[in-house]
Amino acid sequence: MTIMEMFELGTARRSRGRTVTEADIVLHAGQSGDFYPHHMDAEFAKTLPGGQRIAHGTLILSIAVGLLAGEVDENAVSYGYDRVRFVKPVHIGDTITSRSAITATRPYPKRPDEFGIVEETVEVRNQRGEIVLAFVHCYLVSTHSKERQQ
Amino acid sequence: MTIMEMFELGTARRSRGRTVTEADIVLHAGQSGDFYPHHMDAEFAKTLPGGQRIAHGTLILSIAVGLLAGEVDENAVSYGYDRVRFVKPVHIGDTITSRSAITATRPYPKRPDEFGIVEETVEVRNQRGEIVLAFVHCYLVSTHSKERQQ
Amino acid sequence: MTIMEMFELGTARRSRGRTVTEADIVLHAGQSGDFYPHHMDAEFAKTLPGGQRIAHGTLILSIAVGLLAGEVDENAVSYGYDRVRFVKPVHIGDTITSRSAITATRPYPKRPDEFGIVEETVEVRNQRGEIVLAFVHCYLVSTHSKERQQ
Amino acid sequence: MTIMEMFELGTARRSRGRTVTEADIVLHAGQSGDFYPHHMDAEFAKTLPGGQRIAHGTLILSIAVGLLAGEVDENAVSYGYDRVRFVKPVHIGDTITSRSAITATRPYPKRPDEFGIVEETVEVRNQRGEIVLAFVHCYLVSTHSKERQQ
Amino acid sequence: MTIMEMFELGTARRSRGRTVTEADIVLHAGQSGDFYPHHMDAEFAKTLPGGQRIAHGTLILSIAVGLLAGEVDENAVSYGYDRVRFVKPVHIGDTITSRSAITATRPYPKRPDEFGIVEETVEVRNQRGEIVLAFVHCYLVSTHSKERQQ
Amino acid sequence: MTIMEMFELGTARRSRGRTVTEADIVLHAGQSGDFYPHHMDAEFAKTLPGGQRIAHGTLILSIAVGLLAGEVDENAVSYGYDRVRFVKPVHIGDTITSRSAITATRPYPKRPDEFGIVEETVEVRNQRGEIVLAFVHCYLVSTHSKERQQ
Numbered sequence: 001m002t003i004m005e006m007f008e009l010g011t012a013r014r015s016r017g018r019t020v021t022e023a024d025i026v027l028h029a030g031q032s033g034d035f036y037p038h039h040m041d042a043e044f045a046k047t048l049p050g051g052q053r054i055a056h057g058t059l060i061l062s063i064a065v066g067l068l069a070g071e072v073d074e075n076a077v078s079y080g081y082d083r084v085r086f087v088k089p090v091h092i093g094d095t096i097t098s099r100s101a102i103t104a105t106r107p108y109p110k111r112p113d114e115f116g117i118v119e120e121t122v123e124v125r126n127q128r129g130e131i132v133l134a135f136v137h138c139y140l141v142s143t144h145s146k147e148r149q150q
Numbered sequence: 151m152t153i154m155e156m157f158e159l160g161t162a163r164r165s166r167g168r169t170v171t172e173a174d175i176v177l178h179a180g181q182s183g184d185f186y187p188h189h190m191d192a193e194f195a196k197t198l199p200g201g202q203r204i205a206h207g208t209l210i211l212s213i214a215v216g217l218l219a220g221e222v223d224e225n226a227v228s229y230g231y232d233r234v235r236f237v238k239p240v241h242i243g244d245t246i247t248s249r250s251a252i253t254a255t256r257p258y259p260k261r262p263d264e265f266g267i268v269e270e271t272v273e274v275r276n277q278r279g280e281i282v283l284a285f286v287h288c289y290l291v292s293t294h295s296k297e298r299q300q
Numbered sequence: 301m302t303i304m305e306m307f308e309l310g311t312a313r314r315s316r317g318r319t320v321t322e323a324d325i326v327l328h329a330g331q332s333g334d335f336y337p338h339h340m341d342a343e344f345a346k347t348l349p350g351g352q353r354i355a356h357g358t359l360i361l362s363i364a365v366g367l368l369a370g371e372v373d374e375n376a377v378s379y380g381y382d383r384v385r386f387v388k389p390v391h392i393g394d395t396i397t398s399r400s401a402i403t404a405t406r407p408y409p410k411r412p413d414e415f416g417i418v419e420e421t422v423e424v425r426n427q428r429g430e431i432v433l434a435f436v437h438c439y440l441v442s443t444h445s446k447e448r449q450q
Numbered sequence: 451m452t453i454m455e456m457f458e459l460g461t462a463r464r465s466r467g468r469t470v471t472e473a474d475i476v477l478h479a480g481q482s483g484d485f486y487p488h489h490m491d492a493e494f495a496k497t498l499p500g501g502q503r504i505a506h507g508t509l510i511l512s513i514a515v516g517l518l519a520g521e522v523d524e525n526a527v528s529y530g531y532d533r534v535r536f537v538k539p540v541h542i543g544d545t546i547t548s549r550s551a552i553t554a555t556r557p558y559p560k561r562p563d564e565f566g567i568v569e570e571t572v573e574v575r576n577q578r579g580e581i582v583l584a585f586v587h588c589y590l591v592s593t594h595s596k597e598r599q600q
Numbered sequence: 601m602t603i604m605e606m607f608e609l610g611t612a613r614r615s616r617g618r619t620v621t622e623a624d625i626v627l628h629a630g631q632s633g634d635f636y637p638h639h640m641d642a643e644f645a646k647t648l649p650g651g652q653r654i655a656h657g658t659l660i661l662s663i664a665v666g667l668l669a670g671e672v673d674e675n676a677v678s679y680g681y682d683r684v685r686f687v688k689p690v691h692i693g694d695t696i697t698s699r700s701a702i703t704a705t706r707p708y709p710k711r712p713d714e715f716g717i718v719e720e721t722v723e724v725r726n727q728r729g730e731i732v733l734a735f736v737h738c739y740l741v742s743t744h745s746k747e748r749q750q
Numbered sequence: 751m752t753i754m755e756m757f758e759l760g761t762a763r764r765s766r767g768r769t770v771t772e773a774d775i776v777l778h779a780g781q782s783g784d785f786y787p788h789h790m791d792a793e794f795a796k797t798l799p800g801g802q803r804i805a806h807g808t809l810i811l812s813i814a815v816g817l818l819a820g821e822v823d824e825n826a827v828s829y830g831y832d833r834v835r836f837v838k839p840v841h842i843g844d845t846i847t848s849r850s851a852i853t854a855t856r857p858y859p860k861r862p863d864e865f866g867i868v869e870e871t872v873e874v875r876n877q878r879g880e881i882v883l884a885f886v887h888c889y890l891v892s893t894h895s896k897e898r899q900q
Contacts, residue, residue, distance in 0.1 A: 016335070016340075016344075017337060017341040017343055017344055019341055019353070021322050021323070021773075022772070022773055023321075023326040023327070023771070023776075024181065024326060026323075026771050027177065027630070028212070030631060031177055031181065031209070031212060031216075031630060032212040032216030033213070033216035033217060033219065033630075033633075034215065034216040035633045035766070037767060038227075040767075040769060041766060041767040041768060042769040043769070043877045057215075057228045057230075058208065058215050058216075059181070061208060061211070062178070062182040062206075062209070063182055065208050066182030066208075067183060069182070069183065069185075069186060078236060080234045080235040080236055080285075081234040081285075082234070083232060084232070085230040086228060086229065086230055093342065095341055095342055095343045095344075135231075166635070166644075167637060167640075167641040167644055168640050168641055169641055169643070169653075171623070172471050173472075173476075173621075173623035176623075177330070177473070177626070179330070179333075180327070180331060183329075183333075183335045185466070185468065187467060190466075191466060191468055192543065193577045203469075220820055243642065245641055316787050316791060317790075317793055318483070318785065319793070319803070321776050322773075323771075323772055323773035323776040323777070324776060326773075327477065327776070328481060328512070331477055331481065332519070334519035335519075357515075357530075358511060358512035358516075359481070359512070361508060361511070362506075362512060363481070363482060365507075366481075366508075367483060369482070369483065369484035369485075370670055377488075378507050379535070379536065380507075380535040381531060381534040381585075383530070383532060384532070385529070385530040386528060386530055395791055395792055395793040472621050472623055473621070473622075473623035476621050476624060477623070477780070479780070480780020480781060483785045485618065485783045487617060490616075490617075490619060491616060491617040491619055492619040492695055493617055493695045493727045494617055494695075618783070624781065627781055631774065631778060631809070631812060631813070632813055632815060632816030633768070633813070633816035634816040634819035636819060657830075658812035658816075659812070662781060662782040663781070663783070665784065665807075666783035666784040666808075669782070669784035669785075669786060677788075679836065680807075680834045680835040680885075681834040682832065682833060682834070683830070683832060684830045684834065
């Protein structure tokens with residue numbers, strides 16, 4: 001079976017929503033080690049456009065990927081991301097949702113008989129419907145599918 | 151001043167090391183909501199190449215970005231990432247280090263008089279010197295530098 | 301000594317109060333893996349009766365048990381819970397308190413000479429005095445008490 | 451539609467596995483406030499049967515419930531638990547899996563035309579197939595099903 | 601009543617034990633923002649005396665104070681610490697215990713009729729009985745004791 | 751080289767700001783095991799001067815030390831603290847900043863040829879410029895400086 005046969009272009013998914021909290025930002029600073037005042041200093045943040053602390057880009061990306069994690073084919077492994085763009089800041093209390101569609105499939109150049117690359121384009125929107133983050137999630141997929149009992 | 155004058159191509163940085171722990175994976179599953187058995191089920195992980203749980207890609211990216219966070223020009227905001235590639239798995243107990251170099255600068259197309267794009271290419275290596283992650287971190291930089299008192 | 305001699309029926313305890321925070325809910329979602337929108341999506345929660353996110357039942361039970369943890373006889377091990385009932389939702393900012401009383405003691409059927417079962421009925425109330433959770437905590441108690449130096 | 455028509459007796463589910471880590475115990479002590487030496491003191495734990503620290507019962511219950519959280523009908527709300535029994539201790543590094551089956555359905559006595567009670571019996575096993583926890587999860591289900599777009 | 605009458609010199613306390621885990625160090629780095637390689641880089645730590653990562657001083661102090669927190673008179677507020685000395689490093693897996701004694705009481709100079717200072721000298725030992733931390737915890741105590749119902 | 755030559759008296763540092771959040775207090779209670787109602791019970795806290803929950807002293811000390819952690823000479827190890835004084839309560843939402851100056855240097859009595867003691871006096875202020883915490887951080891410094899490549 002070819003990668004084109006396994007994944008149909010245009011197949012779309014939409015995640016649940018998730019509210020980004022102050023606790024998420026505090027935990028992400030602790031995990032990433034990034035304590036920039038944009039994220040962690042409410043006084044400094046008053047001087048920014050928007051006047052509030054901004055969630056880390058890597059936090060929003062991590063949540064956005066996780067929101068779609070439950071439903072992916074387990075034969076696919078995460079290969080990388082392309083064109084990750086932080087379009088608008090996410091503030092404390094914003095609720096984000098991920099939507100995606102399969103936008104490209106192609107053989108994996110190094111081992112085209114065994115693996116394919118699937119590109120899933122993801123848009124992350126806030127509760128006002130504004131895109132805050134967009135990226136392409138690249139999966140490496142075995143074309144020798146193995147059934148895995150859950 | 152132009153963006154080319156502000157950032158010299160080739161300027162390199164090297165971060166401290168950081169050991170990726172089981173606690174980091176547990177916290178990242180909790181933050182991202184991604185509880186895939188590759189990350190969270192040691193029994194399942196015995197069936198993977200390597201035979202161990204694998205750190206989330208977004209965890210390694212978050213740490214890698216954070217390791218370099220202390221030293222960036224505060225006039226630069228994170229704009230996005232390009233060509234993020236998870237080259238090798240990171241296991242519990244691996245110690246990673248980020249190295250980077252400025253690899254491109256160019257005017258920001260939409261407002262070329264005010265902003266420039268700076269591309270910093272980042273390589274993340276484990277304790278054996280193997281590259282585990284590579285990506286390009288894109289910054290948007292104001293060319294009207296503002297001194298900001300810390 | 302029999303179990304009836306060790307635990308007097310009616311012996312009552314009252315815990316300190318503890319405010320349930322947004323951070324508690326975020327951490328509990330991360331620990332349990334339950335990211336239901338009732339707990340984690342403030343926009344969705346506007347459509348619920350009460351109009352707010354609701355703490356996980358297992359979070360409230362965990363805190364309620366913990367609030368009484370400091371004072372139990374160390375010879376007793378937690379054996380289980382009966383009739384756990386989530387009577388009212390707990391919202392962010394509610395402060396809960398556990399009260400309990402010993403309501404039953406009986407020999408442990410499998411080894412009646414060595415162990416007894418003690419039932420402690422627990423009521424958890426919010427700051428308005430409303431019961432939010434009720435349950436019976438069952439302990440298995442050795443009737444050969446061992447002094448344990450702390 | 452009656453509750454009997456909505457839920458078929460015997461319908462079974464099986465969760466992914468999840469390894470219980472030292473970090474989970476540390477986080478659960480912090481969340482519950484239960485720092486009993488059985489959970490938090492490795493030296494004391496050498497004197498216990500098994501010779502190791504034991505995960506909190508409320509931690510195992512929280513994970514066990516969460517492991518099944520992704521798949522439940524959203525019209526059902528968690529109503530309580532019955533006959534929660536901690537059958538065997540769970541140690542650091544054990545991997546647990548939840549299996550369940552619908553074992554009873556009945557009208558909700560207070561408002562039998564609108565709600566039903568569904569009992570899902572859950573067994574939690576470790577990587578050796580031993581039952582470590584068993585309980586009945588009671589849901590309150592609206593018999594006026596509302597479609598909810600995800 | 602004077603402060604001397606309220607607190608008897610020599611009154612001693614001994615806490616439970618608590619094992620310091622890798623998760624504690626990871627969480628404390630995240631809370632304090634101190635990601636020094638002594639705490640967070642297992643490869644670097646091989647070059648230290650002891651050859652292992654070392655717990656943050658503020659982590660050990662925080663745990664040591666917390667281990668005694670359950671039992672203090674609620675009329676006393678923490679006023680400060682004197683002569684905090686990190687005598688020996690604490691490594692992952694070490695189990696620490698706090699012991700203390702009241703070593704001084706005196707009127708509070710600014711308002712001697714209302715408040716007194718109580719000094720509690722604390723020694724923290726590891727599982728080998730070695731002192732790892734010593735300090736004096738100073739409390740400010742109201743001499744107009746208020747009964748507070750718990 | 752003597753310790754006096756290495757550290758110039760009066761050398762001052764000023765940290766970034768950091769907002770103390772409810773999540774920080776919840777995490778610190780979990781880490782320290784100190785769930786005193788002053789920190790964790792918003793209802794009780796209404797009876798305190800200020801009417802709000804108060805951050806743990808050890809939390810503020812941990813953050814204050816961490817805020818200065820990035821910039822210290824790596825040849826210096828933390829030796830202890832003197833005269834730690836919690837001058838004013840820190841509430842949820844307060845933003846703190848650490849300022850310090852080298853106020854004393856002296857040979858280390860036990861091995862004066864090899865080590866010196868450096869005292870750095872630290873003041874922690876909130877967003878209104880009020881001192882909330884003051885202490886002296888004592889470092890033990892090798893006078894045989896070793897260059898360490900980062």
